Amino acid sequence: MKKKKKINRLYDFRIEYSSEDSVMTNYHYYNCETSAQALEFQREMIEHKDWKIKLISIEKKNPYNGEWEDRSEALNKEDEAVDEIR
Numbered sequence: 001m002k003k004k005k006k007i008n009r010l011y012d013f014r015i016e017y018s019s020e021d022s023v024m025t026n027y028h029y030y031n032c033e034t035s036a037q038a039l040e041f042q043r044e045m046i047e048h049k050d051w052k053i054k055l056i057s058i059e060k061k062n063p064y065n066g067e068w069e070d071r072s073e074a075l076n077k078e079d080e081a082v083d084e085i086r
Helices: 035-049 073-085
Strands: 011-019 025-032 053-061 068-070
Touching: 011 035, 025 035, 035 053, 035 073, 053 073
Parallel strands: none
Antiparallel strands: 011 025, 011 053, 053 068
């Protein structure tokens, strides 16, 4: 009997950001497995599109109650890694 391939669940993530020429904040939405993966996708887009934006927070949508939960620790971990490199 064949084993079924395990498919990891995707969650909705939103990344809040602000651009240099705007007073309001905006969101980008991603379907990912983890907040670190969503952040990685966002960083790729920043580099590819040459955006000048500041990332403010990452939130994960709870599929059971529909509320957005803070997952900004991924931003903090990346900031610490950048500081260690410098």
